[in-house]
Amino acid sequence: MAHTDLDQTAKTILIENDQGGYTIPTKGLYPYQWNWDSVFVALGFAEFDQDRAWREIEMLFQGQWRDGMVPHILFRKDDPSYFPGPSVWGTDGGPIPSSGHSQPPVAASIILDLVKSDRTGKGLERAATLLPQLMAWHRWYLIYRDPKGKGVMAVIHPWESGRDNLPDWDEALRAVEVKDIAPYERKDTSHVDPAMRPHKEDYDRYLSIVAACRKVGWDPAKVAETCPFFVADPGITFIFLRANRDLLDLAERLGKAEEAAEIRGWIGLMKAGAETLWNADLKAHVAVDQRSGQMTDGISSASFLAPYAGLRDADTLGALQDHFDRIASKVRYMMPSYDPDHRCFEHLRYWRGPVWAMINYMIARGFAEAGDTARADRLRQDTAALIQTSGFAEYFSPETGAGAGGGSFSWTAAIWLTWASPTHAQQAA
Ligand code: DGY
Numbered sequence: 001m002a003h004t005d006l007d008q009t010a011k012t013i014l015i016e017n018d019q020g021g022y023t024i025p026t027k028g029l030y031p032y033q034w035n036w037d038s039v040f041v042a043l044g045f046a047e048f049d050q051d052r053a054w055r056e057i058e059m060l061f062q063g064q065w066r067d068g069m070v071p072h073i074l075f076r077k078d079d080p081s082y083f084p085g086p087s088v089w090g091t092d093g094g095p096i097p098s099s100g101h102s103q104p105p106v107a108a109s110i111i112l113d114l115v116k117s118d119r120t121g122k123g124l125e126r127a128a129t130l131l132p133q134l135m136a137w138h139r140w141y142l143i144y145r146d147p148k149g150k151g152v153m154a155v156i157h158p159w160e161s162g163r164d165n166l167p168d169w170d171e172a173l174r175a176v177e178v179k180d181i182a183p184y185e186r187k188d189t190s191h192v193d194p195a196m197r198p199h200k201e202d203y204d205r206y207l208s209i210v211a212a213c214r215k216v217g218w219d220p221a222k223v224a225e226t227c228p229f230f231v232a233d234p235g236i237t238f239i240f241l242r243a244n245r246d247l248l249d250l251a252e253r254l255g256k257a258e259e260a261a262e263i264r265g266w267i268g269l270m271k272a273g274a275e276t277l278w279n280a281d282l283k284a285h286v287a288v289d290q291r292s293g294q295m296t297d298g299i300s301s302a303s304f305l306a307p308y309a310g311l312r313d314a315d316t317l318g319a320l321q322d323h324f325d326r327i328a329s330k331v332r333y334m335m336p337s338y339d340p341d342h343r344c345f346e347h348l349r350y351w352r353g354p355v356w357a358m359i360n361y362m363i364a365r366g367f368a369e370a371g372d373t374a375r376a377d378r379l380r381q382d383t384a385a386l387i388q389t390s391g392f393a394e395y396f397s398p399e400t401g402a403g404a405g406g407g408s409f410s411w412t413a414a415i416w417l418t419w420a421s422p423t424h425a426q427q428a429a
Pocket of ligand 1 (some may be wrong): 072083159164188
């Protein structure tokens with residue numbers, strides 16, 4: 001299909017997944033508003049309807065909890081095609097029924113992008129309205145996902161990382177006792193080939209973590225203290241460090257000196273904290289179980305987000321470039337979600353190998369900002385080739401390029417429109 005036809009298909013996907021101001025990731029598999037999906041979707045809408053892009057993010061923030069958390073799913077209406085729904089989560093933290101934890105905090109970064117590309121004349125004003133909500137969410141992350149002030153963000157559930165069944169979670173997840181779960185029927189495997197989804201043993205533990213947090217009433221301090229899963233994630237840490245830099249830019253544009261000073265403190269803390277995720281043997285940042293102290297032994301696509309977070313020293317960048325080239329010699333399409341040389345790599349199973357368009361977008365941005373336009377271009381070209389070959393799939397095999405997971409996927413369409421489409425690249429040139 002010509003790339004201009006794909007531009008049109010991408011727009012149609014966003015419009016058809018629009019539920020009246022917020023967008024579902026895809027029909028059937030994910031019928032609600034997901035946090036980071038929604039925020040990436042705003043980038044896609046911004047290409048043809050900036051007002052609608054802002055609306056997407058504003059509707060997400062309507063679900064913010066009283067304690068500042070912005071939930072990973074907003075259950076705006078009941079949909080039996082998804083499990084686990086609101087009754088399993090049993091939350092009461094905000095104005096809209098929701099799940100009980102958050103997701104990668106990309107919002108500040110994308111809001112800054114919307115402000116910079118604003119054609120409505122209202123961008124900065126809309127950002128000003130959202131600033132207190134962003135500050136509250138970021139404070140919540142720092143207090144409850146880094147209670148010891150180490151400068152790295154933990155996740156209390158693999159789903160909070162957005163990278164559900166990443167091999168990095170395997171060991172910490174195995175330590176979670178399966179208990180307090182009622183018999184249940186998964187819905188995901190009725191929409192998607194089970195070979196592309198997490199295993200039942202994973203689901204038992206996902207639900208056991210939810211049960212443990214429900215037991216303490218989703219009180220964030222108690223969750224941080226008692227949750228059976230508490231693992232520092234390089235993905236969230238780097239996305240959050242970047243988001244803080246972008247939030248600082250927003251606060252400065254808005255003349256908010258007090259907020260800016262507070263954010264500068266967060267950035268300093270996190271720059272130092274990120275070093276604790278550095279695995280010197282692997283020469284990459286990895287996950288660290290905050291309960292056991294155990295460091296993981298694999299490189300994930302999030303390891304390549306260090307430059308996106310602003311960590312661009314020669315040692316880090318050089319090590320990542322070497323890993324990039326080694327991995328590129330093993331797979332046809334970059335960037336697999338897990339190292340193809342690792343024993344846990346599976347090219348089609350969700351986060352254990354497949355390529356995700358929005359991760360490629362963030363990695364490429366970091367590499368380009370670090371001056372490595374060659375590797376950034378490679379990521380853009382591979383993302384475009386995957387979509388041109390296999391359509392707007394949720395994720396793709398790095399080996400064959402086959403599309404996997406859900407189809408007509410909103411964030412894949414959005415990333416096409418904002419970055420991967422040759423139309424966009426020509427305009428940018
Ligand atoms: C799911 O249900 O698979 C989601 O990824 C949870 O966010």
